[in-house]
Amino acid sequence: MKWTANKITYEFDESACSCGLGLCAEACGQGVLEFNEERNVMEVVNTVQCIFCLQCEEVCPEFAISIDGALTLNDVIGLGDVAGQPK
Ligand code: SF4
Numbered sequence: 459m460k461w462t463a464n465k466i467t468y469e470f471d472e473s474a475c476s477c478g479l480g481l482c483a484e485a486c487g488q489g490v491l492e493f494n495e496e497r498n499v500m501e502v503v504n505t506v507q508c509i510f511c512l513q514c515e516e517v518c519p520e521f522a523i524s525i526d527g528a529l530t531l532n533d534v535i536g537l538g539d540v541a542g543q544p545k
Pocket residue numbers: 474475476477478479480481482483493499500517518519520521522523
């Protein structure tokens with residue numbers, strides 16, 4: 459599944475989601491991600507709340523969450539400025 463926040467596209471690869479712990483959901487302070495204990499996978503439940511903080515991508519040990527491959531981290535930070543976010 460893919461979702462976009464502040465011009466950044468996130469992609470979640472459910473087939474790679476195998477930590478069984480929901481680390482990403484714990485790291486997400488926005489309620490975008492939920493760990494489904496019955497299915498043992500993370501689910502993307504509320505994309506409009508995503509603030510593109512990248513925490514979910516950073517904590518995932520299975521690389522199941524990725525940002526658009528054409529962007530570097532510097533691009534991401536720069537796009538935050540373009541989007542008018544105060545520093
Ligand atoms: S941290 Fe990664 S592997 Fe673990 S639940 Fe989240 S997406 Fe799945």
